[in-house]
Amino acid sequence: xxxxxxxxxxxxxxxxxxxxxxxxxxxxxxxxxxxxxxxxxxxxxxxxxxxxxxxxxxxxxxxxxxxxxxxxxxxxxxxxxxxxxxxxxxxxxxxxxxxxxxxxxxxxxxxxxxxxxxxxxxxxxxxxxxxxxxxxxxxxxxxxxxxxxxxxxxxxxxxxxxxxxxxxxxxxxxxxxxxxxxxxxxxxxxxxxxxxxxxxxxxxxx
Numbered sequence: 655x656x657x658x659x660x661x662x663x664x665x666x667x668x669x670x671x672x673x674x675x676x677x678x679x680x681x682x683x684x685x686x687x688x689x690x691x692x693x694x695x696x697x698x699x700x701x702x703x704x705x706x707x708x709x710x711x712x713x714x715x716x717x718x719x720x721x722x723x724x725x726x727x728x729x730x731x732x733x734x735x736x737x738x739x740x741x742x743x744x745x746x747x748x749x750x751x752x753x754x755x756x757x758x759x760x761x762x763x764x765x766x767x768x769x770x771x772x773x774x775x776x777x778x779x780x781x782x783x784x785x786x787x788x789x790x791x792x793x794x795x796x797x798x799x800x801x802x803x804x805x806x807x808x809x810x811x812x813x814x815x816x817x818x819x820x821x822x823x824x825x826x827x828x829x830x831x832x833x834x835x836x837x838x839x840x841x842x843x844x845x846x847x848x849x850x851x852x853x854x855x856x857x858x859x860x
Contacts (some may be wrong), residue, residue, distance in 0.1 A: 745858030
């Protein structure tokens with residue numbers, strides 16, 4: 655286990671535990687190896703996600719799968735783990751949703767080094783901002799006038815869920831889910847849910 659860290663007041667605290675998640679093995683294993691070699695954090699394997707203080711999630715694009723992964727992290731850790739999200743780009747709507755799933759810091763992948771990832775993970779564990787990084791917006795406002803619930807439903811539709819599955823996931827009635835879908839379709843000026851989902855993905859809402 656890594657050495658404890660000194661917060662500056664003469665006491666020591668255990669090094670935070672971190673899990674690295676990425677779309678490709680090269681990025682995941684490289685980041686994992688770098689942090690493990692430095693010894694400033696305890697790097698855990700994916701199957702120990704439930705024990706992590708911080709999850710570092712690296713992906714080129716934020717998609718429905720990314721948001722599902724954020725939900726999985728929150729569910730596995732009981733909402734305790736703080737998440738550092740690293741991607742090529744992110745819309746305001748995507749960051750607003752990500753923040754509700756535990757993301758505390760967003761980094762642009764093309765401008766982020768291994769060292770910066772480690773610093774972001776340490777800062778996230780301490781609940782501190784990282785100079786030069788972007789914190790996710792502390793707002794529930796959504797683009798295109800959509801309510802957060804409408805975005806959640808569109809995201810689940812994009813993942814291929816049907817009305818019954820969405821109702822179960824969000825603990826709403828099927829009648830309410832149908833009403834939310836109708837409202838989202840109308841707000842976006844589309845003819846049906848398929849067009850609404852396609853527009854939301856294309857414009858970065860999802």
